[in-house]
Amino acid sequence: MPTKENLAWQYYRDFHLYAGDLYPNQYNYIDCLRLAEKTFEIKRLAAEKKSHILVHYYLRPEFHEIAEKLGDSLALSKYMREVQAERVDFQAVFFMGATAKIIAGNNTRVFVGDSPKVLGCSLVSGTDHQWISAWKRENPDGILITYINSDTYTKSISNFISTSRNTDKIIAHVARKFPGQKILFLPDKFLGQVMKIRALRLLEQERIKIDPDLIEIYKQPFGGFNACCYVHEKLGRDSILVTMAEHPNAEVMIHPECGCASFCMYQIEQNIIPADKAFFLSTEQMLRRAETSPAKEFIVATEPGMLYALRKRLPNKIFIPVSATAHCDFMKGNTLDKLLRSLREDRLEIVICKNCADCVDPKTPYEDDRVIHIPKVIADNARLGIEPMLSI
Numbered sequence: 001m002p003t004k005e006n007l008a009w010q011y012y013r014d015f016h017l018y019a020g021d022l023y024p025n026q027y028n029y030i031d032c033l034r035l036a037e038k039t040f041e042i043k044r045l046a047a048e049k050k051s052h053i054l055v056h057y058y059l060r061p062e063f064h065e066i067a068e069k070l071g072d073s074l075a076l077s078k079y080m081r082e083v084q085a086e087r088v089d090f091q092a093v094f095f096m097g098a099t100a101k102i103i104a105g106n107n108t109r110v111f112v113g114d115s116p117k118v119l120g121c122s123l124v125s126g127t128d129h130q131w132i133s134a135w136k137r138e139n140p141d142g143i144l145i146t147y148i149n150s151d152t153y154t155k156s157i158s159n160f161i162s163t164s165r166n167t168d169k170i171i172a173h174v175a176r177k178f179p180g181q182k183i184l185f186l187p188d189k190f191l192g193q194v195m196k197i198r199a200l201r202l203l204e205q206e207r208i209k210i211d212p213d214l215i216e217i218y219k220q221p222f223g224g225f226n227a228c229c230y231v232h233e234k235l236g237r238d239s240i241l242v243t244m245a246e247h248p249n250a251e252v253m254i255h256p257e258c259g260c261a262s263f264c265m266y267q268i269e270q271n272i273i274p275a276d277k278a279f280f281l282s283t284e285q286m287l288r289r290a291e292t293s294p295a296k297e298f299i300v301a302t303e304p305g306m307l308y309a310l311r312k313r314l315p316n317k318i319f320i321p322v323s324a325t326a327h328c329d330f331m332k333g334n335t336l337d338k339l340l341r342s343l344r345e346d347r348l349e350i351v352i353c354k355n356c357a358d359c360v361d362p363k364t365p366y367e368d369d370r371v372i373h374i375p376k377v378i379a380d381n382a383r384l385g386i387e388p389m390l391s392i
């Protein structure tokens with residue numbers, strides 16, 4: 001283990017080298033020394049409490065440095081299932097911690113750094129439950145496919161849960177298995193549009209024809225959001241075209257939640273963007289692609305936190321963000337101070353309650369400054385969709 005001073009210098013060097021454009025003027029040596037001191041304390045407490053610290057790629061660089069496991073939401077969920085830890089401090093947004101708790105059940109105590117409001121998500125706040133209920137009334141046999149980036153209640157009323165890696169296959173599977181039935185995908189319209197086109201292609205290859213109107217993509221604006229990730233929404237067609245014009249030799253890695261996703265897909269189909277140059281990838285797949293691709297330069301269309309992981313893992317390759325400023329304020333609501341508080345004071349813990357009287361409305365379960373409930377009935381129903389997703 002290095003000294004605090006050595007660690008501070010390492011942070012100072014790496015944060016400037018790999019993330020100077022993403023967090024300009026945010027890490028001077030004194031900042032790095034404080035972060036190094038907190039790192040030491042976090043590691044000590046995590047060892048004492050037998051906690052595994054799981055970190056999402058979109059968090060600040062100091063979190064990448066303390067992570068026992070760094071990953072996207074699916075990779076972190078799979079890790080949870082494998083590791084069977086006594087305790088996990090889940091450093092991401094709340095719905096991801098809730099998914100982890102549902103997977104782990106009572107075998108693992110799961111802690112998050114702040115309330116669901118602070119560690120929120122525009123896809124969660126932008127889900128109109130009344131609209132979904134009305135859709136279900138109108139389409140009693142309709143099938144709900146919900147993206148993993150969603151609240152627990154919506155997962156619990158869904159027929160299938162999907163990820164950015166398999167939504168197209170799940171839509172195609174449902175269309176094949178339940179011919180003629182209406183399908184609703186939610187809550188991300190950009191990812192949904194791309195995945196619908198891909199699912200139709202998969203079915204065409206099998207010579208299965210279906211009415212495209214049977215696959216509905218949720219587009220309902222709600223709560224000040226536009227049925228999408230507000231961060232990826234900013235990565236629109238102009239920003240990607242400008243970045244591509246500036247870096248004509250770069251390979252392009254696009255997260256399917258991006259505002260530019262369906263435009264890029266159309267451009268690829270028309271051969272305007274060569275198909276061997278642009279790829280729709282989850283954050284985890286971006287890392288794999290960058291490792292195995294012969295390309296030296298990559299345009300990255302996702303939250304800039306990912307750039308630190310890519311640059312640090314592959315220092316001989318060049319990674320260019322479509323936007324260096326499109327940070328997710330919900331992810332960045334995590335701080336080392338909040339993690340320290342969690343470890344010292346054992347809060348905030350996600351608890352699966354026995355459908356307690358305080359959780360009458362499952363959409364707004366009980367929470368205070370120590371615990372956040374998930375009613376058991378909601379957790380059990382959500383698990384039915386989450387478990388198969390983990391094995392795909």
Ligand code: SF4
Nearest residue numbers: 093121122229231328
């Ligand atoms: S990056 Fe987008 S999808 Fe992810 S937590 Fe933030 S708002 Fe939600």
